[in-house]
Amino acid sequence: MEVLKIATAGSVDDGKSTLIGRILYDTKSLTDDKLEAIERSSKQKGFDYLDFSLATDGLVAEREQGITIDVAHIYFSTAKKSYIIADTPGHVEYTRNMVTGASTSQAAIILVDARKGAIEQTYRHFFINNLLKVKDIVVAVNKMDLVDFSEEKFNAIKAEISSLAEKADYKGQNITFIPVSALKGDNVVNKSDQTPWYDGETMLEHLEALDAQDVYEVSQARLPIQTVIRPKTEEFHDFRGFAGKLYGGSLSVGDEVTVLPSKTSSKIKAIYHFDKTFDKAERGSSVNITLESEINISRGDLLVKSSELPKEAKQIEAKVCWMDAKNLVPGTKYLIQHGANRVVAKIGDVKSVIKTDFTGKDNAASKLEINEIGEVSIKLAKPLFYDAYADNKANGSFILIDAQTNNTSGVGFIQ
Secondary structure, three states, X not given: OEEEEEEEEXXXXXXXXHHHHHHHXXXXXXXXXXXXXXXXXXXXXXXXXXXHHHHOOOOHHHHXXXXXXOOEEEEEEOOOEEEEEEEOOOOHHHHHHXXXXXXXXXXXXXXXXXXXXXOHHHHHHHHHHHHOOOXXXXXXXXXXXXXXOOHHHHHHHHXXXXXXXXXXXXXXXXXXXXXXXXXXXXXXXXXXXXXXXXXXXXXXXXXXXXXXXXXXXXXXXEEEOOEEEOOOOOOOOOOOXXXXXXXXXXXXXXXXXXXXXXXXXXXXXXXXXXXXXXXXXXXXXXXXXXXXOOOOOOOOOEEEEOOOOOEEEEXXXXXXXXXXXXXXXXXXXXXXXXXXXXXXEEEEEEEEEXXXXXXXXXXXXXXXXXXXXXXXXXXXXXXXXXXOOOOOXXXXXXXXXOOXXXXXXXXXXXX
């Protein structure tokens, strides 16, 4: 069964957790004990409705304050698909959580309160999903019941966000607008009688129709080597396979490949997936590959087609989302984790801080503070073999690790 991973984003009290809870309820994905707990808690609070946000907000502080703090992953299935929803917080101080949740998602749901329209946080949510090149965006105009299901309100929000999309760098996004009431269930799983002017799909119908391909788009084939397989059994005495997850493109038996950083070449002899052999490996598949000649390959190496070599440099320019309480400043050393490869890095210049409301950049900035996104130059101890993030998401992204604390301090997107 196909698996679709979705990131959700919404401002405070836009009803994000309620929307997810409603989907779980209407698809009968809530367990009996969870449903009973929701009913009991709703009665204790004096609500005349079921508080579906309790289905997702797991932390005590989340339930007490009615906000989402941590990234929660919710799993459910229908007859057509399995879903993983990354319920991400909307506050500016949790921008790093939002980036984390959206980084591996194929689709995103951005909630907008029908009464307020697009606000600063909406711009930030849209900016991050555009930065991460999330292809399918659903703008759920929520709380339509509080504006009498006004078509005019819906169209005004649609026009505002459509104009926002024109300012965005990534033009490949598919944006779908759906008028919903998460509390009442209108157009979430079931079609609403309250919106006769809306002839589109419900939220679930739209998600069911999405093609749940691998999160990384079609581009050059990149196979970061995770491990070298040597069974050393009587049957496979001389077997030496190179295993990893294939990104971007496909590899076939007979393809001439180059191993980086050694730049040695060979041809693919066989492709294994578990105990079966295949003539071709498609992107997104975890495979074990053997080569015709014996060449030295180890964990962290990159296997590519000889006709599709990536860029090579000891200095890169990247957009970085900073996640550490300790500011990012020039001259600081970090470790770059790029795929399975780890390289010592030194921060060059912090060239700008990007404003996430699409109003431009602060070119006078000299540091990145926690939750800020900026343009940074980075010097490397040895060459990195990379692609621009716009061309290959897997080989164009990295994380920065503080060598002293081993904390993930930032995530970067190579330009």
